[in-house]
Each structure stands twice: as structure tokens, then as C-alpha cells.
Amino acid sequence: AYDLAGNTTAASIGFTYDNTLPSAPTLEPVTSPTNFVVQTLSGTKDVNTSLWIDGSRAVAMNASSTWSYQYTLAEGTNRIEIYCRDAAGNQSASVWATIEYDETAPLPVSQLTANGDRDGTSVALDWSGYNESQQGDVDHYWVYAADSLFTQVASMNPMNTGALPAGTNSYLATGLIRGTQYFFGERADDTNGNGNTLVTPISVVTNDVQAPDE
Numbered sequence: 489a490y491d492l493a494g495n496t497t498a499a500s501i502g503f504t505y506d507n508t509l510p511s512a513p514t515l516e517p518v519t520s521p522t523n524f525v526v527q528t529l530s531g532t533k534d535v536n537t538s539l540w541i542d543g544s545r546a547v548a549m550n551a552s553s554t555w556s557y558q559y560t561l562a563e564g565t566n567r568i569e570i571y572c573r574d575a576a577g578n579q580s581a582s583v584w585a586t587i588e589y590d591e592t593a594p595l596p597v598s599q600l601t602a603n604g605d606r607d608g609t610s611v612a613l614d615w616s617g618y619n620e621s622q623q624g625d626v627d628h629y630w631v632y633a634a635d636s637l638f639t640q641v642a643s644m645n646p647m648n649t650g651a652l653p654a655g656t657n658s659y660l661a662t663g664l665i666r667g668t669q670y671f672f673g674e675r676a677d678d679t680n681g682n683g684n685t686l687v688t689p690i691s692v693v694t695n696d697v698q699a700p701d702e
Contacts, residue, residue, distance in 0.1 A: 507576070507578060508574075508578060509578050509579065509580055509581070510533070510534040510537045510572040510573070510574050510578060510579075510580040511533075511534050511572070511580060512571065512572070512580045512581040512582065512583055513531050513532065513533040513534075513539060513555065513570055513571065513572050513580065513583055514531040514532045514533075514583070515529065515530075515531040515570060515583050515585055516529075516530050516531050518585050518587050519587070520586065520587040520588045521587075521588035521589070521590055521679065521680050522561070522587065522588070522589055522590075522680065523589070523590055523591050523680040523681060523682055524561075524589075525560060525561055525589065525591065526558050526559065526560055526561070527558075527559050527561060527587060528556055528557070528558055528559070529541070529556065529557050529558075529559050529568070529570070529585070530554070530555060530556035530557070531554070531555060531556075531570075531583075532553055532554050532555070533552075533553060533554070533555050533572050534553070534572060534574070534580075535550075535551050535552065535553050536549060536550070536551055536574065536575065537549060537572040537573060537574050537580075538550075538572065538573050539555045539557070539570065539571075539572055540570070540571050540572070540573060540579075541557060541559065541568060541569070541570050542568060542569055543569070549573075549574075549575065561587060561589035562589065563589055563590070563591060563592070564588070564589065564590075565586065565587075565588055566585075566586065566587045566588070566589060567584065567585075567586055568584065568585040568586070568587065569582050569583075569584055570582060570583050570584070570585070571583070590625070590678065590679075590680045590682065591680075591682060592678075592682060593676075593677075593678065593682040593683050593684040594623040594625075594626050594676040594677070594678055594682070594683070594684070595622075595623060595676075595684070596675075596676075596684050596686065596687060596688060597615050597618050597629070597674040597675065597676050597687070598618075598688050599615050599616075599617035599618045600613060600614070600615045600618075600672065600673070600674050600688075600690055601613070601614045601615070601617075601690070602614075602672055602690050602691075602692040603692070604670075604692040604693050604694045604695055605695045605697045606694075606695075606696075606697065606698070607696055607698050608664075608666035608667070608694050608695060608696030608698075609662065609663065609664050609665070609666060609694065609696075610660055610661060610662045610663075610664060610694070611660075611661045611664060611670060611672065611692055611694060612658065612659075612660055612661075613631065613658060613659045613660070613661060613672060613674070614657060614658045615629075615657050615658070615674060616657040616658070618657070618676070620654060620655070620657075620676075623676065623678070625678040625679045625680075626654045626676050626677070626678060627651075627653075627654055627677055627678055627679045628651035628652055628653055628654060628676075628677050629648075629651065629652040629654075629656060629659075629674055629675065629676055629677070630646035630648060630651065630652070630674065630675045630677070630683070631646055631647045631648050631652070631659050631661065631672065631673075631674050632644050632645075632646055632647060632672065632673045632674070632675070632687065632689075633647045633661060633670055633671065633672050633673075634670070634671050635668060635669065635670055635671070636671065637671055637689065637691075638671060638673065638687075638689060639673075639686060639687060639688070639689065640685055640686060640687075641673060641675055641685050641686075641687055642685040646675075647661055651677070664694050665694065666694055666695075666696055667693065667694060667695070667696075668693065668694055669691055669692070669693050670691065670692055670693075670694065671689040671690070671691050672689055672690055672691075672692065673687035673688065673689040673690075674687065675687060
């Protein structure tokens with residue numbers, strides 16, 4: 489550099505060229521499928537890197553070798569890309585996660601029928617009119633019964649001690665009292681445990697129509 493008197497000053501400039509890519513981050517196992525809308529993603533990364541998820545910075549650059557992030561899922565299949573960047577802007581290879589998020593319960597079993605004309609202590613239930621295949625992922629059924637009208641089963645215990653697997657379309661309720669009116673309702677759950685707790689019950693009276701043994 490020169491001044492007006494012609495004096496010069498020497499100067500030197502140094503810089504470091506960094507084109508070394510950070511290591512790809514690691515990702516702990518994810519839960520899929522899930523019916524929880526938020527999932528914690530976590531893993532490891534190089535120190536002094538930032539973490540990016542789906543093209544947006546999720547974790548600012550820091551000296552930590554671990555990371556975590558609360559990821560909000562969308563309904564359906566979530567394909568998630570994760571990578572790191574260093575101070576020079578070098579980007580690591582990506583790691584990927586796929587999470588299936590399902591919060592949609594199967595439609596109510598509104599095709600339930602009941603036959604109480606048996607031995608007086610049992611009722612035959614049938615829901616063969618329920619289009620199970622239309623729901624996509626029905627996994628099992630629960631049957632509910634009471635001697636008074638109900639529409640909400642969230643706080644009720646099911647009559648069947650074990651879930652009725654998908655493909656089942658009938659159930660025999662036993663141990664009932666002769667000449668008594670009962671209300672029955674049914675809930676279908678999907679593979680993620682989603683079920684509509686609001687049911688449309690049907691009523692039936694237990695009648696003994698069987699002839700006595702000779």
C-alpha cells in the first residue's frame with residue numbers, strides 16, 4: 489500500500505481452504521408406524537457443525553457431538569432427510585428416515601345386528617355388513633355391552649377379554665340375564681390403536697326360545 493508521500497507498507501493475507509466434508513450424522517431408531525404427531529429425532533454429528541432436516545437448519549452450529557430435534561409429522565408417509573454443514577458450508581452425506589403417521593380411526597361399526605332369541609342368556613352379534621377392506625388397516629374389534637343406553641366407550645371395559653382379530657364378523661355374548669334388555673356397541677381399531685370411541689349401540693332383549701330338554 490502507498491501513501492501520498494510514496495511510503496509503502498507490506499501486508500500479507502492468509503486463508504485456509506477447507507473442502508473436507510463433515511461425516512454424515514447418525515440417527516437413532518425411529519418409531520414407525522405411530523399415532524403421535526411429534527417424534528424426537530436424535531443421533532450424533534461432527535463437532536462444530538449444524539444439523540439440517542429437509543433443507544432447513546434444525547440445530548445451530550455447536551461444539552456438541554450429539555443432537556436432537558422435535559419433528560412434527562404429517563399424516564401419511566414422512567420421508568425425512570438429515571445432513572450436517574460445517575463453517576465453510578461443506579455438506580455431509582444425507583441419512584434418511586421414513587415414518588408412517590396414522591391418526592385416522594376406522595369408521596364406526598354401524599352395521600352391527602343382534603339376535604337375542606336363543607337360550608335367554610346369550611346374544612349373537614353380527615357385523616358382516618361392515619366393509620372392513622374399505623378401512624384399509626383394521627386390526628381388531630372390541631365389543632361393549634350395558635343394560636342402559638350408551639354412546640361413548642372410552643371409559644367402558646369391553647365384553648371380550650381378548651381383541652377380536654380383523655376378519656372376524658361375529659361374536660356370541662354369553663352370561664346374560666333372561667328377559668333383559670341389553671345395549672351393544674362395537675369399536676374397530678387400526679394397526680396403530682386408533683379407534684373411534686363414539687359408537688351407535690343397538691338394543692336387544694334376551695328371549696329363551698329353546699325347548700326344554702326332555
